[in-house]
Amino acid sequence: MHSWSRPSLPEISPALLSDQQLSLYDSASQTVREVKAFNDDAAGAVAGMYVCGITPYDATHLGHAATYVTFDLVYRMLLAQGVRVEYVQNVTDVDDPLFERAERDGVDWRELGSSQIQVFRDVMEQLSVLPPVAFVGAMESVDEVIDMVQTLLDKGAAYQVEGEYPDVYAKVDATKQFGYESHYDRPTMEALFAERGGDPDRQGKQDPLDALLWRAARPGEPSWEAPFGAGRPGWHVECSAIAMNRIGSVFSIQGGGSDLMFPHHEFSAAHAEACYGIDRMAGHYVHAGMIGLDGEKMSKSLGNLVFASKLIEQGVDPSAIRLGLYASHYRDDREWSTEILDAAIERLQRWREAFKLPGSVQRDRAMVRGVHATLANDLDTPRVLFLIDQWADARLEQSAYAGDAADAAALSESSEQVAHAIEALLGVRLVP
Numbered sequence: 001m002h003s004w005s006r007p008s009l010p011e012i013s014p015a016l017l018s019d020q021q022l023s024l025y026d027s028a029s030q031t032v033r034e035v036k037a038f039n040d041d042a043a044g045a046v047a048g049m050y051v052c053g054i055t056p057y058d059a060t061h062l063g064h065a066a067t068y069v070t071f072d073l074v075y076r077m078l079l080a081q082g083v084r085v086e087y088v089q090n091v092t093d094v095d096d097p098l099f100e101r102a103e104r105d106g107v108d109w110r111e112l113g114s115s116q117i118q119v120f121r122d123v124m125e126q127l128s129v130l131p132p133v134a135f136v137g138a139m140e141s142v143d144e145v146i147d148m149v150q151t152l153l154d155k156g157a158a159y160q161v162e163g164e165y166p167d168v169y170a171k172v173d174a175t176k177q178f179g180y181e182s183h184y185d186r187p188t189m190e191a192l193f194a195e196r197g198g199d200p201d202r203q204g205k206q207d208p209l210d211a212l213l214w215r216a217a218r219p220g221e222p223s224w225e226a227p228f229g230a231g232r233p234g235w236h237v238e239c240s241a242i243a244m245n246r247i248g249s250v251f252s253i254q255g256g257g258s259d260l261m262f263p264h265h266e267f268s269a270a271h272a273e274a275c276y277g278i279d280r281m282a283g284h285y286v287h288a289g290m291i292g293l294d295g296e297k298m299s300k301s302l303g304n305l306v307f308a309s310k311l312i313e314q315g316v317d318p319s320a321i322r323l324g325l326y327a328s329h330y331r332d333d334r335e336w337s338t339e340i341l342d343a344a345i346e347r348l349q350r351w352r353e354a355f356k357l358p359g360s361v362q363r364d365r366a367m368v369r370g371v372h373a374t375l376a377n378d379l380d381t382p383r384v385l386f387l388i389d390q391w392a393d394a395r396l397e398q399s400a401y402a403g404d405a406a407d408a409a410a411l412s413e414s415s416e417q418v419a420h421a422i423e424a425l426l427g428v429r430l431v432p
């Protein structure tokens with residue numbers, strides 16, 4: 001599956017950057033730690049990053065945008081510190097919610113999926129989100145899933161239920177470390193498992209928390225042949241197989257929204273760990289908070305969605321959408337509102353007005369270094385906005401630069417470096 005076009009990524013002079021290396025909050029250790037990149041003799045430092053993608057229906061709401069913009073910041077920060085990023089993202093293009101929406105709308109599920117994937121690509125491109133190296137659909141990875149399921153069966157980490165539909169399930173106790181990522185107790189796991197796509201009451205399961213690996217073929221559903229019977233992939237193993245085959249059995253970051261921490265991320269890691277005999281799939285498990293509207297989580301099921309695609313169609317600058325999302329910390333559950341968007345539009349306009357005015361080379365450099373150091377500290381975007389607001393205020397107050405000794409050429413070059421840095425690090429354009 002093809003990705004989207006890569007936006008321009010201006011180079012930043014290393015002299016303008018701080019010495020800080022990117023640190024992120026890891027849900028498993030519950031600490032902010034430096035992201036570990038793995039050395040590759042041929043290419044230097046490499047960080048593998050896997051971010052769970054969309055199920056392609058209603059694919060461009062701001063909850064999606066918030067998550068992918070968050071990991072775009074991670075991507076940009078790693079690139080700025082000279083790390084090559086092997087970024088992989090999946091698309092769950094065969095799943096029950098997609099079938100249900102297609103039936104509701106009276107369209108073929110394949111056509112619905114294809115159209116929504118293209119809308120998603122368009123919005124990611126408009127938001128200047130760097131594309132993944134591999135953008136992989138579930139249907140493309142079926143053979144990889146079959147191999148992984150067979151390995152888990154062979155290792156005794158999975159089993160097949162009896163009956164008309166012999167589904168394959170992963171044993172929740174196949175790894176001794178299960179639960180290390182979310183830290184939830186058993187009652188919480190059971191509640192979330194039932195709420196988020198699990199089937200605790202499925203007859204024939206050995207444990208209510210055992211997760212579906214392979215759904216045996218049902219009438220009217222797509223299916224693929226496998227040694228253990230025709231069917232289609234479960235949700236969690238899809239991500240395990242795609243990540244393992246595109247990045248490797250151990251990588252730097254597994255990411256997504258906080259609602260994926262359990263069961264999706266917990267199980268996708270557990271499947272990989274049971275398959276490969278490893279203790280921990282990812283060095284960091286990073287989760288973005290939920291976006292709310294009128295006090296409720298923004299979700300498809302509630303129908304309270306604000307679409308990035310609609311905002312852009314209405315003429316909202318994509319850079320303003322990014323600034324609106326940056327107003328709160330990425331890990332926080334936060335609200336979206338017209339007031340937040342209006343403030344972001346006004347902020348972007350002020351920054352652009354300030355950019356056109358004479359500046360101070362010293363102040364410009366201090367601002368860029370401060371922005372970089374602040375992003376390196378767990379992507380503290382509210383503090384970043386404060387630092388750039390201060391810089392803009394100083395430029396707009398002309399008297400602040402009285403007596404600057406720099407010549408016009410130096411000031412112009414410094415302004416250009418500021419624009420390049422803000423675009424490269426934040427994906428925000430000071431020059432429309």
